Amino acid sequence: MSLRNVLTPVVARWRTANPYAVDAGLAALVLFAVSLQWIFPSGRGHPLTWQGWLIAAATAVPLVWRRRAPFTTACVVSVATPAQAVYHAPPPEVMYGGMVVLYTLAARGRRWERRLMLAGWLIGVVVTMQHKADVRAYEYAFQLMSVVSAYALGMLARVQRAYTAELEDRAYRLERERAADTARAKAEERARIARDMHDILAHAVSLMVVQAEAGPVVVRKDPQRAEAAFDAIAAAGRDAMSQLRRILGVLKEERPDEESGRLPQPGVDALPGLVRRVGESAGLRTELRTRGEPRPLPPDTEVALYRVVQEALTNTVKHAYATCATVELDWTEDWVRLTVTDDGRGPSVSGGGHGLIGLRERAAACGGTAETGSGPDGGFRVTVRLPVPAGRFTALG
Incomplete structure (x- = not known):
């Protein structure tokens, strides 16, 4: 030992x-x-x-x-x-x-x-x-060295104690910063989940309500149209359940599994299907326009674009009483600009609820900006501008 x-x-x-x-x-x-x-x-x-x-x-x-x-x-x-x-x-x-x-x-x-x-x-x-x-001379030296040595040892202990206190204070500050970062990460994750839940449920429920209100009107006069309305309700419900399962799978830390239905979240490639479904379900004339060369995007940006279109079209269905809606994707070398415009009653109806707040939060989280307001010919317009990284990601699809 x-x-x-x-x-x-x-x-x-x-x-x-x-x-x-x-x-x-x-x-x-x-x-x-x-x-x-x-x-x-x-x-x-x-x-x-x-x-x-x-x-x-x-x-x-x-x-x-x-x-x-x-x-x-x-x-x-x-x-x-x-x-x-x-x-x-x-x-x-x-x-x-x-x-x-x-x-x-x-x-x-x-x-x-x-x-x-x-x-x-x-x-x-x-x-x-x-x-x-x-x-004798050595006695002088001995006594003087005793005094200097005792003082030097005390100074050494002082420095060591100050160093230890600094390390403890630094460890305490790091622990507080780590706790603050953890709390901030949890808050951001809760906000992200809340946005996803709002977008999924609000979109699905809005389409289901529109079809459910139209169903009784046409059930006697046009059974085929009524059947299509009920099919649209079922499809909206299934789509909502599928997306909710994806979110719950992430919360349970389960890996995406194609066989179980927990696929990666939708992105730009899913926009044509989304625009078409909303138009068919809500009786809107919808159109998707693309300008420029599409570029690979990070997964978060892909999801943000999809959710922005979903929320904008949901507001159009719920509040605008519009007859048509246009989705435009404008690609440049450094940015992608998304614009959703309808011919409805304008911004006085849509207000600034959770959906629009979440829309701005999504854009900010991806390093972009979001603007909402009146369209050039009336109606309501949502414009989101997101950065395009220089070729480090592959697009979802």
Whole structure:
């Protein structure tokens, strides 16, 4: 077992222990160290008095408060240590308490406190060493190095603690940003699902209502037309169920499966069928016009174009009382512009409900724009402009 494996749990337990208990234990340890001269006299002829022991104890006992009042503790120890040296009964061999308070101030004190204390101790060591008999040069170096080393270790601990705090703060901020991104992604996904559900159900129900209202009128006069109306209702319902199954399959994280009916969502290739079905079901004259060379689009843009046409035609059926509707796709190198125009009652009826809001959200999500308003010859017009990427996608079909 390596030394690191042995020390790691000890250091971890030390850091998580009660700080006051740790400081009290540290003070007791320093008091024992400064009392060794009385416990094991060196025989150098230094007198040992109880007054000297009390002064030595004054360099250790204040360490109990080193974290609660670091500068005050340092001042008390800074006075008691040279007092012991001057009293000389006996002089201090090692400045245990001084090294502890210098470490503490360097690690926790304010800038002026730690700088003042470091300068004071360096000067104090030089001055008090003059009162020691038979002092040698290496003793000066030892005491000065003790002061500088304790201060350097405290500064190192200060830097390490600041670095750890910065890492913890960064981790906390990253966690908050991750939580915010997750919440935003969930909100965007809920909005997308809500748009899809609205477009699918509103479109299907509108067609079904139109056919259901016409059914009783023609059921006696024109049975074949009534039968066609009921067939259109059934077809609209089946189409809605098929698209809802696709959405539910995505929510369940199931892979698209052609045999189970969960095909990829409709795109530009499905627009002719959509325009034709709406015209046949609602009795509208519908037309799809295409200008320019069709370009490959991302899947999201494909779906957005389909849903915009679906929502615009649904509004035409529900609100406009129109007789015809025209869908135009204008392809350029960088953009595709979709325009849906009808000859109905105009924008005063369509308003700004969930469908039009969802339409603008779809366009914005694909990096495009959407405009709604009156057509050039009356009626209502929806214009959507979406970007065409430079050949990195393949079209759905």
